[in-house]
Amino acid sequence: MRIDFTKMHGLGNDFIVLDGRVHALPPVDAAFASALADRHTGIGCDQLIVLEPSMDADFRMRIFNADGSEVEACGNATRAVGLLHGEPARIETLGGLVISTPTDGGISVQMGKPRFDWNAIPLAYAMDTHAMPVAWEELVNPIAVNVGNPHVIFFVADPYAIDMARIGPMIETDPLFPERINVNVAGITARDAITLRVWERGAGLTRACGTGACATAIGAMKRGLVDRRVTVTLPGGPLVIEWREDNEIVMTGPATEAFRGSFDAADFGAHIRIAI
Incomplete structure (x- = not known):
């Protein structure tokens, strides 16, 4: 299966964003995340961001560092995702609920306490x-x-x-x-x-x-x-x-969409085919 992605960055801190809110994605693990993040043999990024449905917020955001480890929070990624979403959003993360709002200065994120x-x-x-x-x-x-x-x-x-x-x-x-x-x-x-x-x-x-x-x-x-x-x-x-x-901590700053593309999931170790 081919997976669509969006490449984004916040002040040069760059992300691959996979949107699984409507269509299911293959399971994302450390090996898959690090393979995508590799700047020589993958797409290349600091973090892989995976969006999923949420029962408690508008959607869930999972964050994988370039080494494949899953982490709790990323402020720059939250701004990028807020830009991609295009309107105010309550976002579930491992670190807690955050709120993103488009503003004249870019994206404002209420980061919690x-x-x-x-x-x-x-x-x-x-x-x-x-x-x-x-x-x-x-x-x-x-x-x-x-x-x-x-x-x-x-x-x-x-x-x-x-x-x-x-x-x-x-x-x-x-x-x-x-x-x-x-x-x-x-x-x-x-x-x-x-x-x-x-x-x-x-x-x-x-x-x-x-x-x-x-x-x-x-x-x-x-x-x-x-x-x-x-x-x-x-x-x-x-x-x-x-x-x-x-x-509450509030962070405000820019976010940028660089480009969009798609890749074959099997090329990066995702072998489970999802019916869409």
Whole structure:
């Protein structure tokens, strides 16, 4: 069977979107996801996004990293899916319910409420997540927050002086983080501005990470470094993050459709034929 796909990106963080809301897709597993994501022998992407029907929302969004691991949340993908849907939507994810709304600034996503308890990150053992008493070389005393998926944030003078390709995977796979971790290095440039680079769990160094922008903004706000609405600038471009008084995080930014196509499911390991 041939499967239609849409290639999209949010600030350069790119996705293959498979829409199974009307017509069933073959089972999606880690091997199938990583085969599609391969940039040499597949279509190529940071994440594979699978849309499915939902009993509790307008639809369900599943997120697979390039290594095939399924994860809870992806802010950039939510904006992309919101653009594809074309109207306000309640979206079920493993990380909870999120709400996307088209706006003049692109797509606005209500991401839910941050969690700071050590076992909500999760960490391997209890500690203060506001100023963690840990260090990896020059990166010290981070803050940890779960915004649908887990993040650790280091505030530094110059994020671009950090060798993220080397130290990112070291922190991601540290035993302190039993479910691995997304690694953020951020510089505060004004009360309403942050510069950010992200090593994404299962995907590597990325041009943009929506949940990373949310987590970093919340971490900076918790420490009193910035105001409740900030622009977070990643290598791919800026996102606006607001932490509302009701504790909800709202992210606003662009999303882009690159192209559409189709592929033979069997070419990527999906051998079960679905009647359509």
